[in-house]
Amino acid sequence: MPEKNFEILEHTADLGIRVKGRDIKELFINAALALFQIAAEKLPAVSEEKHEIIVNQTGSDMEELLVNWLNELLSLSSAEGLIFEKIQVHNISDKSIEALVTGSDIRNYKVNCEIKAATYHGLKVEKDRFGLTAEVILDV
Amino acid sequence: MSENVPLEKIDDFRWRIPKSYKPGMRVPGLIYADEKLLKDIYQDKALEQVANVAFLPGIVNYSLAMPDIHWGYGFPIGGVAATDIAAGGVVSPGGVGFDINCGVRMVKTNLMFDDIKDKIKDLVYALFSRIPTGVGSKGDIRVSEKEEKEILVKGSKWAVSKGYGVAEDLEYTEDNGAIEGTDPDAVSERAYERGRAQSGTLGSGNHFLEVQVIDQLFDSRLCDEFGLTLGQVALMIHSGSRGLGYQICEDYLKNMVACLQKYNISVPDRQLACAPVNSPEGQTYLSAMRCAANYAWANRQCLMHLARLVFEEVFATSWQKLGMQLIYDVAHNIAKIETYIIDGKEKKLCVHRKGATRSLPPGHPALPSKYKNTGQPVIIPGDMGRNSYLLVGAEKAQETFYSTCHGAGRVKSRTLSTRTTNLNALLKELESKGIIVKASGRETIVEEAPQAYKDVNDVVSIVHNAAIAKRVCRMRPVGVIKG
Numbered sequence: 001m002p003e004k005n006f007e008i009l010e011h012t013a014d015l016g017i018r019v020k021g022r023d024i025k026e027l028f029i030n031a032a033l034a035l036f037q038i039a040a041e042k043l044p045a046v047s048e049e050k051h052e053i054i055v056n057q058t059g060s061d062m063e064e065l066l067v068n069w070l071n072e073l074l075s076l077s078s079a080e081g082l083i084f085e086k087i088q089v090h091n092i093s094d095k096s097i098e099a100l101v102t103g104s105d106i107r108n109y110k111v112n113c114e115i116k117a118a119t120y121h122g123l124k125v126e127k128d129r130f131g132l133t134a135e136v137i138l139d140v
Numbered sequence: 141m142s143e144n145v146p147l148e149k150i151d152d153f154r155w156r157i158p159k160s161y162k163p164g165m166r167v168p169g170l171i172y173a174d175e176k177l178l179k180d181i182y183q184d185k186a187l188e189q190v191a192n193v194a195f196l197p198g199i200v201n202y203s204l205a206m207p208d209i210h211w212g213y214g215f216p217i218g219g220v221a222a223t224d225i226a227a228g229g230v231v232s233p234g235g236v237g238f239d240i241n242c243g244v245r246m247v248k249t250n251l252m253f254d255d256i257k258d259k260i261k262d263l264v265y266a267l268f269s270r271i272p273t274g275v276g277s278k279g280d281i282r283v284s285e286k287e288e289k290e291i292l293v294k295g296s297k298w299a300v301s302k303g304y305g306v307a308e309d310l311e312y313t314e315d316n317g318a319i320e321g322t323d324p325d326a327v328s329e330r331a332y333e334r335g336r337a338q339s340g341t342l343g344s345g346n347h348f349l350e351v352q353v354i355d356q357l358f359d360s361r362l363c364d365e366f367g368l369t370l371g372q373v374a375l376m377i378h379s380g381s382r383g384l385g386y387q388i389c390e391d392y393l394k395n396m397v398a399c400l401q402k403y404n405i406s407v408p409d410r411q412l413a414c415a416p417v418n419s420p421e422g423q424t425y426l427s428a429m430r431c432a433a434n435y436a437w438a439n440r441q442c443l444m445h446l447a448r449l450v451f452e453e454v455f456a457t458s459w460q461k462l463g464m465q466l467i468y469d470v471a472h473n474i475a476k477i478e479t480y481i482i483d484g485k486e487k488k489l490c491v492h493r494k495g496a497t498r499s500l501p502p503g504h505p506a507l508p509s510k511y512k513n514t515g516q517p518v519i520i521p522g523d524m525g526r527n528s529y530l531l532v533g534a535e536k537a538q539e540t541f542y543s544t545c546h547g548a549g550r551v552k553s554r555t556l557s558t559r560t561t562n563l564n565a566l567l568k569e570l571e572s573k574g575i576i577v578k579a580s581g582r583e584t585i586v587e588e589a590p591q592a593y594k595d596v597n598d599v600v601s602i603v604h605n606a607a608i609a610k611r612v613c614r615m616r617p618v619g620v621i622k623g
Contacts, residue, residue, distance in 0.1 A: 008555050010553045011184075012184045012211040012552070013210055015553075071394075111274070112581055117386055117390050119213035121212075137213050139213060140554065
């Protein structure tokens, strides 16, 4: 896993993250990796097998797309028992994303917290000097 | 962080956010709290969220907040909102939340503290090894796809038909453990997939199973009616609909964001996305939500069954002989269609309880005959170091659409709690109070440390004094298992 590319925001019941990216592609990759870095710590591998899944998502704008993208990854992770480690974005616009995500068996990880979903509450994606910054509140 | 929200004092336990606070509010906000709790409530954005909920089309009387209110996403946690269906009232998946029918049940025993005091550790370890806990935990109760559909329709009845409990348990579960109006075809494949392996699992976060001892009686007549006395051992289980519920919420929330434009609805937060109850989108959401609610009731029924088996093993006698009867099971994240008299007219309302418990008064027709005189048992879990409560519903709760608080309510974020809590010191402190804790992850224990919560005693005293529920007795934990 790469270095942490996000910071945690305080929220009474849940957990907020602030993520940066030089462009939309990097923002979406960093936000996705943040979820799994928060949720799980790597253990010595019990299974070397890697699973690749193509993910397609749409949204009416970049903010909605970001929430849909993160929720699809959380849902896939829970349904398939995988922790995603690598994200390759093939196509992305403000309204759609196609990516190849690579995950490894959840048994290779110690799972510290269950992220139920990413929410629209307080959702922000802003342009700044760095590129793009997003804030998302996660239901944990 | 809510210091800009104006509050008008109505009485010592009721505060109003005037409708004039934000253009777009259709009704005022009403917060149940006293000055002490308000200090905590002001610390986060919950009051702002109470004002935001007041934007929902069709909302009746007030956007309500219970004393355990804290900052959620969309709705505050501890929020109640009822919408008038005939007047275009909406249903909002955010007003139920991701963990649909997260709830709690209380089981009594005829054991006294003295009977278990030397066995608490064995009991806790046995419960922990038998009951699947933790993130994504999978249970021994495995179901086929066809059976899963059956669970979504029959709820706890499915569990009882499999031998995980007895018919009497159904009588003492809200909606008899199976709300009507489900449509298993409204549930996505992914939701089925996420739910299949998780039946009979506790989950993580604030979910728990606790062995408790009654340490204070408030109303001896009611305690007698429930067969509860000082020093008696009880069991409390807090869990929900697991991955299946999260997926249903997510699927429909996505759908309802598009409804905002379609039905020309304006809300200040997309997480409050909603659709009229009488719209295809509203109806499909409700029928899918009910499936998750039934799944959650079946889940708590299975968890209770597993706990009964553990008690049988540890005490080498049957659970019936141990008097392990279910007192009641309540949902605290749900939307229900209920009938109320509003301005002299009978109206069908969609009541959202997001971190709030139904609180039916004595004599209410929805009560089982055993509780017609007492009112509905209301079960309020606190944090793992202090207390939990058994209350009953009260007539005055009509003003809250028969709702009351659901717990202590967080006051510290999970990250702050983790930063400021030393695990070993906490475990020692709990052990010195006679509380044995076993959890899948150390993170859960520090995140859920007692100091992260308001004092449930303060919260309960508000709902009791405001007469929207009545205190019966108080419990203290002696054994805690968590995810």
